[in-house]
Amino acid sequence: MDAGVAIVLTDARHTPSGLVLPFHRHHRQSVIARLQADAKDSLKKRLWQEMVRRKILNQSAVLVAAGRDGAATLKEIPRHVEPGDPDNVEARAARFYWSRLFTEFTRDDPADRRNKLLNYGYAVVRAGVARARRIYEKAPHQLVLL
DSSP states (O other), rough: OOOOOEEEEOTSSSSSEEEEESSSHHHHHHHHHHHHHHHHHHHHHHHHHHHHHHHHHHHHHHHHHHTOOHHHHHHHGGGGOOEEEEEEEEHHHHHHHHHHHHSSOOTTTTTHHHHHHHHHOOOOOOHHHHHHHHHHOOOOGGGOEE
């Protein structure tokens, strides 16, 4: 933790199942955690709504980039996402997305190697974001975005 290393933990099938990060490396982390915990539910729900909408729009863009069908349908789905996504539009969009991106694929099939690779990739991205945030908090004037 003193070195600021992010550690990715895996389960018995080598699927990432956890992430260990240094928590109190900077005084602002506790302030940010407190602000997030104290935020009104209405704000949290609106932020979740926007995040889900953006995620679905990004999935649409991936389908376009991959030359797959269904991008136009995905592009219409975000307008149905309500604050907090009580109707779970995100999950329905995800099922649609994954079925268009890969053939014969379900995201929850633990035997499918693509799932393991995706889970590993997500864990690496989460660790990278957490590490970049820590670096930024130490020296925000030195951050270079590519």
